[in-house]
Amino acid sequence: MSYGDAMSARTRSGERRAEIVRAALEVIAERGYRGASLAAVAERVGLTQQGLLHHFPTKDALLVAVLEERDKWDAVPNGSWRVDLLASLVEYNAMRPAIIQTFSALLGESVTEGHPAREYFTDRYSRVRASMATALRAEYGDRLPNGLSPERTAPLLVAVMDGLQYQWLLDPESVDMPGAFRDFLRLLGETVE
């Protein structure tokens, strides 16, 4: 196989993976976390289940790839989040329960021993806390109005987002997730309409 052939095989494999991840996201949106079987995803992209396993050896591996893809889409250029944009992100999340459900279910599993998604989530939280601290520092400097540093506020900001997702997924009638998150931003000293 020539160098060019190897390159294009790799490109084709990358494209195939991207196509599978998109299909998985569609299946999740339609059928939820439990309904998103490897068989259903394989069918959607016209692969046998065996063929799909060549790209993603387990359902968890595929779900992690879906969440990584979501992280890319949600990313803001240069990782420079603005705090007021977070309220919009939470509004947006409230309109896509299936991916939030998938994220929340997989986060729950990931804290168990030797779970394949553990590394993804550990790395993700480390990155997200750092990027939130950067956003808070850009807005408030070294101290927020309440006296906390950006680094000490960041884990709270992330915790509120995750924790509200569970309460909202369990009981969407009782929990106004975007409203509660705006309340939290007010606690930080943000002016939120």
Added chain:
Amino acid sequence: MSYGDAMSARTRSGERRAEIVRAALEVIAERGYRGASLAAVAERVGLTQQGLLHHFPTKDALLVAVLEERDKWDAVPNGSWRVDLLASLVEYNAMRPAIIQTFSALLGESVTEGHPAREYFTDRYSRVRASMATALRAEYGDRLPNGLSPERTAPLLVAVMDGLQYQWLLDPESVDMPGAFRDFLRLLGETVE
């Protein structure tokens, strides 16, 4: 069977259930969520797996019973929580990762379609939000120092506790769960040493 016999059979069954729940908690503490198999719990109480299934038809049913038992132990008389006691509860939780892991893993699963633990968690959060709002009102009246009502603060308080648990379970070296929670209480206007 006489009335007395039926009563004592019911009592014995209740005692047996309680014994199984205690054994399950021990197995969880030693082996974690994944290691806590029905077989391991059955062995500890000297039952066959079939005998255990008579009391708890699934692992999830047994885990829900363990969490309900924990809720009873953690409960404060008359449901009258004091806000400053919450910091102690979070300190305490940081010393028992296995039950927190079990709670967090099961909470994650519970948001998926038709999960048997969904009702437990939905009811629990409804109760916990109400009892936190009562505690906040007892301390601050109708408005907290930051201007939010107790009812609007309660979901945030609960969300921070849950969200911090995930970050801490994934990365205990990087996340000081009790310290972060005390920071959140300061945001509410609490004086925390």
